Amino acid sequence: QAREDFLLAETWARQAAWANRWDPGPCYWAGRRWQWRWYQSQRQDAAAFEQARQWLQKARERDPAHFRYYRQLSELYLAAAEQAEGDRKIEYLAQARLFGEQALERYPIKSELLIHMGRLLMDYGELLKWDDWHQEALDLFEKALAGEQAFMDQQRQMYPGRDEYTPRLPVELQNEARERINKLKETRDKT
Numbered sequence: 001q002a003r004e005d006f007l008l009a010e011t012w013a014r015q016a017a018w019a020n021r022w023d024p025g026p027c028y029w030a031g032r033r034w035q036w037r038w039y040q041s042q043r044q045d046a047a048a049f050e051q052a053r054q055w056l057q058k059a060r061e062r063d064p065a066h067f068r069y070y071r072q073l074s075e076l077y078l079a080a081a082e083q084a085e086g087d088r089k090i091e092y093l094a095q096a097r098l099f100g101e102q103a104l105e106r107y108p109i110k111s112e113l114l115i116h117m118g119r120l121l122m123d124y125g126e127l128l129k130w131d132d133w134h135q136e137a138l139d140l141f142e143k144a145l146a147g148e149q150a151f152m153d154q155q156r157q158m159y160p161g162r163d164e165y166t167p168r169l170p171v172e173l174q175n176e177a178r179e180r181i182n183k184l185k186e187t188r189d190k191t
Contacts, residue, residue: 009033017058024062028069031055035076043083052076070103071113078120093124111169114144115177122180138184141177148174 013033016026034052038045053076060069074096081092100117107113118140125133148169155165167174 013055022062024059024066024069027055027059027062028072031059031072035072039079043079049076049080065106067103067106067110067113070099070106071116074099074103074116074120078116081124090128093120093128096120097130109143109147111144111147112173114140114147115173118144118177118180122184134184134188138181138188141181141184144169145174145177145181 010030010033013026013030017023017030020026031052031054034048034055038048038052041048043049053073056069056073056076060073063069077092077096077099081089081096084092097117097120100113100120103113104110104117118137121130121133121137121140124130125137148167151168152165155162159165
């Protein structure tokens, strides 16, 4: 109800989080709203970033078994790292990787998450001198596509009369994964 009134929405999110101290939902919702506000500020509003981080951390603390909160924190830190410099950039990238790995521990076959982590390794692994980032990124992209292929094969077995099957992983992400696999293989072959 308070979509247009950001401060009222924040007040109600706090009340909802206080009313049920076990429910991660209000915390996650508030974290996403603050993250959106941070994006709206062209990632310049440090207070919005901090609020998003704190709310998402609360959601993670309330439900440490769910991958969603770790993934969201990883994406938040990665977005912050893209604009940061020096030690701050390295710190944010390390946090993005840590939360991404923790998300993968909880949902190791989530294709979008595998691609997110593959991107992170491919885009920043060399810069940060992460061990074996090249092969790890390649493995992540290949696992994402293998999972999607297994899903589509299962759909064909379950519904043999259908003409079309809806992929779980968007086609754009499948194409990106294939392109990144090709680039990683070309780089590997040159070295």
